[in-house]
Amino acid sequence: MTEPNITTRCGLVAIVGRPNVGKSTLLNRLLGQKVSITSRKPQTTRHRILGIDSEGDYQAVYVDTPGLHQEEKRAINRYMNRAASSSLAEVGLVLFVIEGTRWNSDDEMVLSKVKESGLPCYLIVNKMDKVEDKEAFMVHLQQLAQKHTFEHIVPVSATQGKMVDEIRELVAKNLPASEFFFPEDYITDRSSRFMAAEIIREKLMRFTGDELPYSTTVEIEQFKLADNGIYRISGLILVERETQKRMIIGKGGKHLKTIGEHARKDMEKLFDNKVFLELWVKVKQGWADDERALRSLGYGDEN
Ligand SMILES: Nc1nc2c(ncn2[C@@H]2O[C@H](COP(=O)(O)OP(=O)(O)OP(=O)(O)O)[C@@H](O)[C@H]2O)c(=O)[nH]1
Numbered sequence: 001m002t003e004p005n006i007t008t009r010c011g012l013v014a015i016v017g018r019p020n021v022g023k024s025t026l027l028n029r030l031l032g033q034k035v036s037i038t039s040r041k042p043q044t045t046r047h048r049i050l051g052i053d054s055e056g057d058y059q060a061v062y063v064d065t066p067g068l069h070q071e072e073k074r075a076i077n078r079y080m081n082r083a084a085s086s087s088l089a090e091v092g093l094v095l096f097v098i099e100g101t102r103w104n105s106d107d108e109m110v111l112s113k114v115k116e117s118g119l120p121c122y123l124i125v126n127k128m129d130k131v132e133d134k135e136a137f138m139v140h141l142q143q144l145a146q147k148h149t150f151e152h153i154v155p156v157s158a159t160q161g162k163m164v165d166e167i168r169e170l171v172a173k174n175l176p177a178s179e180f181f182f183p184e185d186y187i188t189d190r191s192s193r194f195m196a197a198e199i200i201r202e203k204l205m206r207f208t209g210d211e212l213p214y215s216t217t218v219e220i221e222q223f224k225l226a227d228n229g230i231y232r233i234s235g236l237i238l239v240e241r242e243t244q245k246r247m248i249i250g251k252g253g254k255h256l257k258t259i260g261e262h263a264r265k266d267m268e269k270l271f272d273n274k275v276f277l278e279l280w281v282k283v284k285q286g287w288a289d290d291e292r293a294l295r296s297l298g299y300g301d302e303n
Helices: 023-031 075-087 105-117 134-147 164-174 192-207 242-249 251-271 291-296
Strands: 009-016 049-055 058-064 093-099 121-126 152-155 217-225 231-239 275-283
Touching (some): 009 023, 009 164, 023 049, 023 093, 058 164, 093 105, 093 164, 152 164, 192 217, 192 231, 192 251, 231 242, 231 251, 251 275
Parallel strands (some): 009 058, 009 093, 093 121, 121 152
Antiparallel strands (some): 049 058
């Protein structure tokens, strides 16, 4: 039913794709703000996160999803796939992100989900800055166009911000008439606590070895505005093994200090406030394998 009195447009837009293609980087670019953490390592995004882009009479609510992947051995991977698949059920448009000229079986799997959903889909070919052979790329584009009836195919570079405004415009055009879902000044639906934990996790991934990311999680034990106007934040980093704990803390606590400093700076930017950050590391065995432990850490609450 059309509502003649509604002059605004608003809708949910899913950003899907296999791990590491640049979904979170694209979302941050679309919003001009960092709401989703990124890293060179695949499967950085574990939770579903909303990024809200309001301008003039429209509001696009982006759903950044964990990268869909075929490996489901661990509970955390099953959880991430569930979070990514279920977001397709609620949206009106899909941005399917792939990488340059690379196309693999995980991309194929995401495509089959997009097809199943029956939703309009824009194919976003990211990391164009890395594509050297333009001729081969044109052939690749033609092959991609055969795979599905995409509404648009847009080559972009999320890191360089190239063609990102064009995507915003295309998305805005597609939004249905609706009241805004969120107040205009919101950029995400997530709490400051959640954002603080995500920032710490991002720094952990950036500053630690390859082995670490999948077995690390962060809980915010304290988040309060102290009398002196400073945010006091305590983060607890959970790892699976004593060796990982030592690795994170580093010699004389140096490594943890670096992680903390970088995290604090990002928090101060995001919260626009001074932050006092304390970090602790604790060993909690097997958390990534155990569905119940995951739920207790807040991984099961999303639909
Ligand atoms: N060269 C280049 N690198 C990019 C571009 N966009 C993203 N990246 C890099 O690709 C890596 C992964 O980016 P993310 O945004 O974390 O990817 P994601 O798809 O959200 O990853 P998951 O969380 O694993 O699903 C990071 O190192 C980014 O800097 C791009 O346009 N060009």
